[in-house]
Amino acid sequence: MSEKDITGKRKKYYAFIANGFTTALESEGNIVWFPTPRIDSPSIFSHIIDDEKGGYFSIKPKGSYVHAQKYLDRSLILVNVFSTDKGNIKIVDFLPLSLTGIIRIFESDVEFDVEIKPVFNYGLINPGIDVVENGIVFKNPQSNEGVELLVQGNYEIEDGYKIHIRPGKGYLYLLHSKDLRYGLFSRKGFVYSQPYDALNKTLNYWRSQILRTRKVSFLEELYNVSLLIILGLTYLPSGGLVAAPTTSLPEIVGGDRNWDYRYVWVRDASYGAEALIKAGLFTKARGVLRFLSSVVDPSSKSFDHPLYTVDGTMPPAEEELTWLKGHKLSKPVRIGNAAYLQVQTDVEGAFMDSLYQYMKATGQKEYVEDIWWIIESIAEWVMKSWETKSTDIWEQRGVLEHFVHSKVMNWVALDRASKMAEELGHNFKEWRDEAQKIKEDVMNNGVTSGHFSRYYGSEDVDAALLTLPIYGFIDAKHNIFKNTFKKILDDLVVEKDLLLRYRSDFMGEVAHPFTLTSTWLARVYIRMGMMEDAKRVLLNLASCSTDLYLIAEHVDASLCDPRGNYPQLFPHAGVVSAITELEEINGYSS
Known part of the structure; x- marks a missing residue:
């Protein structure tokens, strides 16, 4: 293709x-x-x-x-x-x-x-x-x-x-x-x-923003539109970057997987900041990081909530608008999001990785030094909390486990903290040592039958395990990850390189692929040196975007119809990151 x-x-x-x-x-x-x-x-x-x-x-x-x-x-x-x-x-x-x-x-x-x-x-x-x-x-x-x-x-x-x-x-x-x-x-x-x-x-x-971005040759229009979506989902007065502009567009038509995504998720916004950094829009990325920095609690869990309103305040309680019949009769229609009640331990790692990438790309050590108290606070929280169970990236309600992806993101938080500390001349040994303990714990408890598992003791995999080589936790060519990769392809790929995020959750079977995961898949192929496979994945995802190159949270693989809230920050940020990485490879030509 x-x-x-x-x-x-x-x-x-x-x-x-x-x-x-x-x-x-x-x-x-x-x-x-x-x-x-x-x-x-x-x-x-x-x-x-x-x-x-x-x-x-x-x-x-x-x-x-x-x-x-x-x-x-x-x-x-x-x-x-x-x-x-x-x-x-x-x-x-x-x-x-x-x-x-x-x-x-x-x-x-x-x-x-x-x-x-x-x-x-x-x-x-x-x-x-x-x-x-x-x-x-x-x-x-x-x-x-x-x-x-x-x-x-x-x-x-x-x-x-x-x-x-x-x-x-x-x-x-x-x-x-x-x-x-x-x-x-x-x-x-x-x-x-x-x-x-x-x-x-x-x-x-709008044109001035795109003219300042890093130029690409592969899927240029999708890349530009994806950046516009990220910018369009940013609330300029605060820098808050929301997950999607809509509420209650259903994952399954006629079903009840209908959520309000018009809030700033720490994880999603961090992914957006990463994409802006890779595209060279450093000022916009810094605005997102500044927003996230502004809500850090230095004396408790660093991010008290997984999500915030666009002005940085506590998100509203979830409500059902019973007088509305829903999109294509998909009820309930919800506003607010009860995920704010969850304790998600992976979000600190997502923020720390984006902050570290910002410092590396811009060389602005003085900015990082100015918010050093935030890095210390996050590192201290992770040091004392990483061994606990939590909810995970997929926000299952009422489910607490030792999720491997969450543990790895704890490792990311301390790994990036130690690297920034070393760059700035601060003491970093304690953080690096604890990061190594987390890594050993994951390797000892998060591997089942030769592959990484969704959570400790499980035989299943989830698509979030694709991020392990992306964050540098393990080499993409390591045997354990290669086994994990094969199982993900066997268990979760539906068709056209589209993946389910997992097979089932607290609400039952999952119906449609989660579009972000295809961008992870492409980025793993890049790290494996399989450029044509990475290209194919992105082309397949692009073929299931809309006429304007917009991508929803999910897609009906058989019809290429968007499902869920739309357009979604996750896949558009992933597209930008994947395309920029693809074009960084020496000798690659689209």
Whole structure:
């Protein structure tokens, strides 16, 4: 398979747009998801999780049409084209920088209709509606919150929800305000962006980010889009990098594996920082590391919670939105995430590895010295806690074991701490000695029948064991790992180099591959010197991405359909790391 071969395989799915404050998902000109003012706020368009009550903002021509979508070159600005037998409609959709709004600039040969139905608190509260000069105001009856729509062009407002637009040029400018007294139609309205200026500034922002990245030749478009997704999932005011922009898109359609991922997981964000470092976006990576550093508890477990809100505070309790029927009737719809109650002992290692990689790549020892208290705190915590059972990377609820991946990440935390200590002239012997004890413990207790096991005493494997050579715990060509690798391929590969993360968990059998694991597989092949195999894995993953190169948490291997929350930080970060590593190999050519 070549890069050209994957073009016709990728299917159209939801488009993703973002601006560093919040995000939106769109389907054929219909905004179906838009949390505001922040990425973890209630969504005013929630059609994706309830197609009746959820609310939406749609544009479509009358009669039949053919729809195409693409990103404006190296940006998260979406271009929709509707082709009809009487002419075309072109719509440029984007979230303007620093504003909690959506701008939709149109140029049309034909008439078309706009429908807008915002709702508050995930569809629980319907708005009051006022038709005003040049637009419509939707007001939350329980507060001063509201949504305003400014319309420019040759149009007619047919009612409070529907606008008929005639051929020509114009725009739809939507702004959400916590208080309409400083909204788009207020006396302060003149301070907000003008649509065409906002378009140029937003385009320049995204392009400037990609222009600064390390250049690659293999799967260049997937690589660039993956970086844009990582940047788009970053909450700019804090540097918090969320796992995904959505909640309750199901792992299994009709099932109950539905979770809210709009929070900053320490592990996921660390993977994102690693990808940004490898791509050369050091300032952005440092922002993510600064966020993670800011939530470290120096007197207890370093990261009290596995996840945080985008402002670094304690995550909310998990709730079920019982009034929503769910995506394709997949209930329950959840907000918040009960994983914050778990004690996950691997996350400190993920952070420490990214911090170490940052120091190596930038040479900024003074930054690491400035936060030395964090490194000491993490090392001290790991020293006294690594022998305990815990939950693991897969966040099984109510399951505590001596997971091998978690033990290895404890080793990573102390190994990286000792290396940074040595670089900075601090004492490191105690940490290095304890790291060696962890390694010996894993080799003595985490190996079963000649292969690494999922947890001590188990015969099973999980895909997280692929990370052992990636983190340098063991050589990829070591016999024990080679045995582990073979068992993972035998037990967990479904097809097309797509892997299950494990066979079963506390909720039963696992149905679909976990997309991050394919990037791990590619990175292991690289360490084995099997470049063509690594290439094939990444091409297969790319062929199961969407028409815009977006990747969900899971994929239905037989259909290449996305499953779970979308787009997902994990696989996009993994793609960037794998492609940069592939191109670092001497003599490799795509």
